[in-house]
Structure formats: C-alpha cells, structure tokens
Amino acid sequence: xxQKCQDCDATMQILDDVVIGExxxxxxxxxxxxxxxxxxxxxxLSPAESVGEDWGE
Amino acid sequence: MTNRISIxxxxxxxxxxxxxxxxxxxxxxFSKHDAKALVLRSNDSDESIQSSFGTSIIQxxxxxxxxxxxxxxxxxxxxxVVNSSNTSRICGNKFLSTLKFEESGIKTPLTxxxxxxxxxxxxxxxxGYPSVLKPIVGSWGRGVVKLNDKxxxxxxxxxRYNDDGLFSKIFYVQQHISRPPRDIRTVVVGNEVVGAEYxxxxxxxxxxxxxxxxxxxxxxxxxxxxxxxxxxxDSVGGGILGVDLMEGEDGFLVHEINNNVxxxxxxxxTKDNIAYKIVDYIDHISKR
Numbered sequence: 001x002x003q004k005c006q007d008c009d010a011t012m013q014i015l016d017d018v019v020i021g022e023x024x025x026x027x028x029x030x031x032x033x034x035x036x037x038x039x040x041x042x043x044x045l046s047p048a049e050s051v052g053e054d055w056g057e
Numbered sequence: 058m059t060n061r062i063s064i065x066x067x068x069x070x071x072x073x074x075x076x077x078x079x080x081x082x083x084x085x086x087f088s089k090h091d092a093k094a095l096v097l098r099s100n101d102s103d104e105s106i107q108s109s110f111g112t113s114i115i116q117x118x119x120x121x122x123x124x125x126x127x128x129x130x131x132x133x134x135x136x137x138v139v140n141s142s143n144t145s146r147i148c149g150n151k152f153l154s155t156l157k158f159e160e161s162g163i164k165t166p167l168t169x170x171x172x173x174x175x176x177x178x179x180x181x182x183x184x185g186y187p188s189v190l191k192p193i194v195g196s197w198g199r200g201v202v203k204l205n206d207k208x209x210x211x212x213x214x215x216x217r218y219n220d221d222g223l224f225s226k227i228f229y230v231q232q233h234i235s236r237p238p239r240d241i242r243t244v245v246v247g248n249e250v251v252g253a254e255y256x257x258x259x260x261x262x263x264x265x266x267x268x269x270x271x272x273x274x275x276x277x278x279x280x281x282x283x284x285x286x287x288x289x290x291d292s293v294g295g296g297i298l299g300v301d302l303m304e305g306e307d308g309f310l311v312h313e314i315n316n317n318v319x320x321x322x323x324x325x326x327t328k329d330n331i332a333y334k335i336v337d338y339i340d341h342i343s344k345r
Contacts, residue, residue, distance in 0.1 A: 019077065021069035021091055034068075049068075049093070053222055054121040054149070056196020057299060057315035 003043060007031045014043055023048050061111040062343055063088040065095075065127055067118045071321045075332035076115070083333065085340050087111075092118050097130050106134035113137045113343030115297070115335070117317055121149035121194060124317065139339060140296035140316050147293045148316035151229055152193045154293070161292035163285070164310045166303075167232040174218040177228035181210045187233040190214070193224050196315065198266035203233065231312075234305050240265045240312075241276050241302045244320050245290045246334040247342075250283050252323035267322045275326040285309050297335055 001014040003024070010028035014035075018024075022035045024045060037044035062080075064087060066073050080087045088111065114131055116138050118124030128142035140148070147153045158165040166189075169180035181188050181204055190213060192200040204210040217225050243253040253276040256265040265271045276282075286300045289311045299318030302309045320331045 017074075019069055019074060021066060021089075022074070023068060023070075052120055053192075053224075054123075054194050055119050056121065056149075056199075057317050057319050 001041065001043060003045060005029060005031065006033065006045065006047070018043060059108045059111060060086040060088045062086070062113045062115070062339055063090055063110045064115040064117060065090045065092050065110075065124075067092040067120055067123060070119075070319065072319055072332070073117055075324075075330075076117070076335055079330065079332035079336040083336055083340070085336055087336075092120075092123055092127055095127070097127070101134065103135045106131065107136060110136060111343075113139070113339055115139055115339055116145070119317060121145065121316075125149060137343065139342070140298070141294055144294035144296050144298075145316050148298070148314045150193055151191055151313065152227070154314060155229075157292050158289065158311055161288065163289050163292055164305075164308065166234050166305075166310055166312055169228075169230045171228045171230070172226060173228075174214050177214045177218070177230060178211060180228065180230040181214070182207075184230060184232050186210070189231045189233050190217070191229050191231060192222075193227055193229050198264040198269050201264055203263055204230075234303050234310060236303045236305060238263075238265075239274075239304075241282070241304070241309075242267070242323060243276075243278070243282070243286045243300045243302070244318055244323050244331060245286060245295075245298045245300055246331070247295065247297075247338045248287065249334070250278050250286050251329060251331050251334050252320065252327040253278050253282065254323045254326055256322070267319070273322045273325070282309065285311065289314060297338070 003012050005026040008029040020035050024033045032048035033045035034048040035043050036046050116124050116128050125145035128138040131138050147157050155168045171177045171180045187203045187205050190202050239255045239257045244251050255274045255276045256271040258265050259270040289300050290298050293314050299315035301313040302311050324331050
C-alpha cells in the first residue's frame with residue numbers, strides 16, 4: 001500500500017502486515033503518523049503524538 | 058466470551074507487534090486496548106471492568122504516567138497487571154529506583170539528590186569530574202549528560218533549573234563509573250533472564266542506548282550476572298523488565314530497570330522468542 005504524507009506529500013510505503021496503532025514515518029520529512037484504521041486497500045492515518053517528557057522504556 | 062488477557066499500549070512498536078503475533082501463534086485469545094482511546098469510569102464495578110479487559114493485563118504504555126495510572130485503576134478493579142503499578146512507579150523514576158537498589162543491597166553507582174541549582178553544584182563538586190546528571194523521569198538517554206568540568210556543570214544545571222519542566226528542579230547526579238565502553242542490557246520475564254546484550258557506545262556519543270545508535274553484541278548470561286539481575290528484578294516487584302548494568306572495577310552495578318522494555322536488540326541473540334516467553338508468562342500467571 002502507498003499513502004501520501006499529509007505534510008509534505010511524499011509517498012509512504014505501508015507494509016501489508018501493518019496493524020492499527022503502528023507508527024508510519026515519512027521518509028522525506030520525518031513526520032510520524034499513527035495508523036487509525038485499515039480497510040482492504042487503504043489506511044487512515046492521523047498525526048502521531050509527540051514525544052512526552054515521561055516517555056521511554 | 059470475554060478474553061481473560063489483554064494488552065494495553067499507546068504506541069505499537071516492534072515489540073508490541075511481536076507480542077500480538079505471539080498470542081495469535083500460541084492460540085491464546087486476547088484483546089488489545091489503545092490507552093489513548095480509553096475512558097475509565099471511577100465507579101465501574103470490578104465485573105464490568107473485567108468483562109472489558111479480562112483479569113490479566115500486560116501494560117505496555119510508552120508514557121510512564123499514563124501506564125502507571127492505568128495499572129492503578131485496573132488493580133483497583135481487582136485485575137492483575139504486569140507490570141504492576143508499584144513496579145512502574147519505582148522503575149519509571151530513577152530517584153525511587155536508586156533508593157530501592159540501596160535498600161535491597163544491590164550495587165549501584167553513588168548518587169546525590171538535590172533540589173536547587175546551588176545544591177546541585179555542590180553535589181557535582183563532591184562527586185568530582187566527570188559525573189553524570191540525569192533526569193529522574195524519561196528514557197532512551199534523553200537529557201543524560203556527562204559533566205566534564207565546573208563551567209559546563211554550572212551551565213547545564215542553570216539551564217535545567219530555569220526550565221519549567223515538572224522535574225527540572227530535582228537533580229540526580231551520579232558518580233561516573235570507569236567501565237569498558239559498553240553496558241549490559243538484560244531482559245527478564247518472571248523468574249528467568251531470557252536475554253542479554255552488550256551495548257557499545259557509538260563513536261560520537263558516550264551513552265550506550267540502542268535508540269542512540271549503540272552497537273550490540275551477545276552477552277553470555279553467567280551465573281553471577283543471572284543472580285544479580287534476578288535480585289534486582291525482585292527488588293522492584295518483578296515482571297517483564299529490562300535490567301541495565303555496568304561492569305565496574307569491583308563487579309556489576311545495576312543502574313536502571315526498564316518497566317516497558319524494548320527487546321528488539323536482545324532478540325538477535327536469544328534462541329527463544331522473547332514475545333513467546335512474555336505471552337506464556339502472562340498465560341501461566343493468569344491461570345493461578
């Protein structure tokens with residue numbers, strides 16, 4: 001699957017085993033998007049949360 | 058029928074996908090919950106919550122406070138959460154972790170805690186140069202700085218003190234350990250050390266975090282290493298953990314335990330699949 005980056009319009013390749021909640025990074029601008037919905041041939045993306053002070057392992 | 062096991066996450070990383078796949082390949086029914094989509098009602102009954110989440114939950118939130126508070130909530134509804142809220146509380150805060158290591162007789166670098174810029178400068182003077190300044194909350198090496206001299210220490214302390222972050226006026230200054238240019242990441246599941254790796258600093262960074270580009274190599278799990286790691290794991294309540302150690306002149310020192318361990322790197326060196334270990338563990342303890 002392919003999807004256009006919402007920010008820079010670059011083409012992002014999305015693997016077939018993608019799951020809801022996974023993060024897709026734009027290869028051109030580096031912005032991150034979270035997979036919200038998967039249909040047969042398309043995914044719905046929304047901007048991913050930015051890293052918080054308390055994020056980590 | 059309600060699944061008895063679920064997993065709560067806020068970002069699906071390589072590790073979460075591995076765990077999802079392991080549940081499916083083991084044929085263990087489970088449900089997935091995105092923490093960001095949850096609305097938790099204070100007065101919901103235990104039965105109502107258990108019908109949504111099951112009775113055993115793997116908590117894998119990348120946000121420390123989000124995950125810890127969800128664990129508190131689920132425990133208040135009589136669910137078993139791995140890792141527990143108490144384990145999250147200790148591991149997600151370096152101040153509390155260090156106290157727990159000392160209390161449990163686990164060797165850890167000397168650390169000075171202070172609460173103002175002036176006392177932080179005094180701490181660094183006492184420990185000498187270099188010493189290490191770390192934020193008490195956060196991970197992946199972010200904000201961890203080596204203080205090489207008085208001028209840079211004063212500047213970094215001042216910068217942090219003037220920042221309006223929640224923890225920026227709490228100073229955690231640690232003795233710099235003379236060690237090989239590597240540390241050790243171990244992964245514990247229950248009572249077993251399931252993997253270990255050496256993490257070598259990259260050429261342009263003294264820190265050894267995998268997320269910062271550290272090179273990794275297999276680390277043999279010796280009896281000595283295993284004993285120290287399991288003791289450290291027990292000290293914080295056990296569960297699914299990443300215990301990090303350094304090789305000091307007098308043996309291993311534990312400097313951190315990760316409550317939401319990333320195990321992609323270690324998995325390159327283990328013969329057993331770590332995600333399988335995790336799902337087998339939660340399956341086993343959920344049947345008790």
